[in-house]
Amino acid sequence: MAINRTSSHGEWSSRTAFILAATGSAVGLGNIWKFPYITGENGGGAFVLIYILCVLFIGIPIMLSEVYLGKRGRLNPIASIRYISERENRSKNWQIIGLIGILAGILILSYYSVIAGWTMAYATRTAFGVINNIDALGATKMFNDFVSDPERLLAWHTIFSIITAIVVSKGVKSGLESAVIRLMPALLVLLLALVIFSAIEGDFMNGMKFMLYPDFSQVTWKTILIAMGQAFFSLSLGMGALMVYGSYLSSDISIPQTCVIVASLDTLVALLAGLAIFPIVISAGLEMTQGPGLLFQTLTVAFGAMPGGQLFGTLFFILLIFAAWTSSISLIEPMVIWLIEKFNISRIQAAIISSGTAWLLGIGTIVSFNIGKEIKIFNMNIFEMLDYLTSNILLPMGGIMITIYVSWLISKESIDSELNIRSTILRRIWYLSARIIAPLAVIFVMLNALGFNLTIL
Numbered sequence: 001m002a003i004n005r006t007s008s009h010g011e012w013s014s015r016t017a018f019i020l021a022a023t024g025s026a027v028g029l030g031n032i033w034k035f036p037y038i039t040g041e042n043g044g045g046a047f048v049l050i051y052i053l054c055v056l057f058i059g060i061p062i063m064l065s066e067v068y069l070g071k072r073g074r075l076n077p078i079a080s081i082r083y084i085s086e087r088e089n090r091s092k093n094w095q096i097i098g099l100i101g102i103l104a105g106i107l108i109l110s111y112y113s114v115i116a117g118w119t120m121a122y123a124t125r126t127a128f129g130v131i132n133n134i135d136a137l138g139a140t141k142m143f144n145d146f147v148s149d150p151e152r153l154l155a156w157h158t159i160f161s162i163i164t165a166i167v168v169s170k171g172v173k174s175g176l177e178s179a180v181i182r183l184m185p186a187l188l189v190l191l192l193a194l195v196i197f198s199a200i201e202g203d204f205m206n207g208m209k210f211m212l213y214p215d216f217s218q219v220t221w222k223t224i225l226i227a228m229g230q231a232f233f234s235l236s237l238g239m240g241a242l243m244v245y246g247s248y249l250s251s252d253i254s255i256p257q258t259c260v261i262v263a264s265l266d267t268l269v270a271l272l273a274g275l276a277i278f279p280i281v282i283s284a285g286l287e288m289t290q291g292p293g294l295l296f297q298t299l300t301v302a303f304g305a306m307p308g309g310q311l312f313g314t315l316f317f318i319l320l321i322f323a324a325w326t327s328s329i330s331l332i333e334p335m336v337i338w339l340i341e342k343f344n345i346s347r348i349q350a351a352i353i354s355s356g357t358a359w360l361l362g363i364g365t366i367v368s369f370n371i372g373k374e375i376k377i378f379n380m381n382i383f384e385m386l387d388y389l390t391s392n393i394l395l396p397m398g399g400i401m402i403t404i405y406v407s408w409l410i411s412k413e414s415i416d417s418e419l420n421i422r423s424t425i426l427r428r429i430w431y432l433s434a435r436i437i438a439p440l441a442v443i444f445v446m447l448n449a450l451g452f453n454l455t456i457l
């Protein structure tokens, strides 16, 4: 069967552009909003250490496999795998990987967009000086009042969804590349400035200690599970996002180097976010275990106290909105390309259908902070359940299938020529991790996920 392999695709203008786009996908609310609060909930240093190990031994090997698939298949995730399977004489059933990815992307986007909406609301509040001189108590109250108002959350969620749909409907090249090239470096600079503020004004020593000193007495199986899920989430793995971006990659670019750079940048941003936030949490007397509100409460206290905080804080939140956008685009892109290629509809129609679906599902997350607080599934509210299902189940499941498919079932010649790892030792390490270490570790995560669910039933 002849497959048109160039239909909805452009190519990145350079290797740097791909690195920026993949970093744009990876760096987002996962690093700046989620990493600090789950680190806070899971005891600090030991969690961070386990997280870094997961990035190194599970994340990076799987990332190589995923980008390989995209670069070779050059279609939407489902069709790419079908195309490769035909050439490698493998079962077409592996397409299910693409389907899981599209589903996971839309489920994640549904709550991601709600939190991005919070960021927009906080950008506006900061710009209008509402948070000037606010204290910890005031910040907590402001956050609680905010999330208990479903209409307000819905309005921001809607605005964010519409903007994402507009950017996505313009196509990846024009929308994404130019935005990321300018905004990512700016976000990094502001984050550094925030760390410096935190070092001067916050309880930096204790903040660092919380984040970097590993206390293994706190570690349970659940801690490891969450750290691993976060590695998938933060690196945008296991759902076809990087597969789609890999499919835009021109064929002369080295996958491994690019992946290591992206993973390092992503981890750097998460660590900086932690370093910026924890010292302030301690000095302001906030709770480490505050959950999803941690970033918003901590930063309002910091921006409220900082000279020039109104301007700086507004800029920071705006850049965070952009980081969330670039991630959202990659969450939705697998579904959009699939709709275009499968049903032959326009990019605009595909963007509207995909973001409309995510928008509708997002209402579940909105109500889990207010009128639907009491709705519990396996003892989790709707938001927690969606997060758990995607980060700890769907993404690892997609990731393990990707790495098994690539490292065991694809001819070595193809892998060796596409991945082009010159050093024999590194090549062996990759095969070992991709074939054995990563899949076993992920299966372990999944079994724990199951065990965890059973205990709370």
Ligand code: PHE
Binding pocket: 025, 026, 027, 028, 029, 030, 031, 108, 232, 233, 234, 235, 236, 237, 239, 241, 327, 328, 330, 331
């Ligand atoms: N990695 C993104 C973040 O950290 C979220 C994301 C997950 C994006 C999965 C794409 C795919 O914010």
